Amino acid sequence: FARAGNPYLSPSGEDWQDNHLRFGLLSRVAAWLGSSASTLDWRPEVMHCDDWPSALAPGFLHYLTDAKQQAKTVVIVHNLAYQGLFERRSLEELGLPPSAWSMHGVELYGPLSLLKTGLQFADAISTVTLRQFDAHYPPPVRAFSAKDIKRLREHLRLTQEVLGVV
Numbered sequence: 165f166a167r168a169g170n171p172y173l174s175p176s177g178e179d180w181q182d183n184h185l186r187f188g189l190l191s192r193v194a195a196w197l198g199s200s201a202s203t204l205d206w207r208p209e210v211m212h213c214d215d216w217p218s219a220l221a222p223g224f225l226h227y228l229t230d231a232k233q234q235a236k237t238v239v240i241v242h243n244l245a246y247q248g249l250f251e252r253r254s255l256e257e258l259g260l261p262p263s264a265w266s267m268h269g270v271e272l273y274g275p276l277s278l279l280k281t282g283l284q285f286a287d288a289i290s291t292v293t294l295r296q297f298d299a300h301y302p303p304p305v306r307a308f309s310a311k312d313i314k315r316l317r318e319h320l321r322l323t324q325e326v327l328g329v330v
Contacts, residue, residue: 171217184250187217187278188258195224198235213239216248219282220258226285227264239282240290248278 165186169175172183180186191213196202198211198221213221222237254276255265264270272280283289 183248184254184276184278185257187248188220188254191218191220191278192224192259194218194221195229195234198237199225199229200233201229208235211235211237213237213282213286215240215242216246216277216279216282219248219286220278221282222285222287223260223264223270223281227261228259236287237282237285238288238290239279239286241279241283242291244279247272247280249275250278252276 165171167180169180171186172179174180194211194213197204198208200207211221213219219239222239225234225237249272252265252271252275255262255270260270265276269284270276270278270281
């Protein structure tokens with residue numbers, strides 16, 4: 165992560181080509197810590213996955229660990245425009261089983277979506293309040309409107325959180 169640009173983009177504004185591997189590793193370590201596979205003396209009861217960069221953790225817990233012995237997961241959505249979309253070859257590079265490639269798994273109309281995977285397998289989903297969403301993502305920065313988020317909230321088991329408070 166320590167390189168020019170920012171964690172997501174190069175100095176020229178291009179996605180880092182290894183984003184799926186870097187954020188996949190972050191999610192895999194989080195899943196390991198939250199599972200019975202961890203060799204540590206403690207295990208978190210809840211894992212808070214902050215948007216697409218860590219949203220693969222619930223997927224790793226689903227596909228690679230014993231579901232009876234794992235932390236519960238919460239995925240927070242900040243902006244649906246950023247979903248962590250990657251090519252199908254990423255499935256194998258991330259160490260996920262071939263069975264994960266489906267609409268009920270990690271695939272989202274062609275690419276692998278880290279955010280969709282988190283939403284698919286999280287125990288709970290959260291989002292910022294609509295007022296915070298409007299303040300932080302004014303048009304045209306966001307690709308989804310507050311009404312879209314509200315509609316999503318109505319169809320999923322969403323809660324609201326105040327930024328910075330978990």
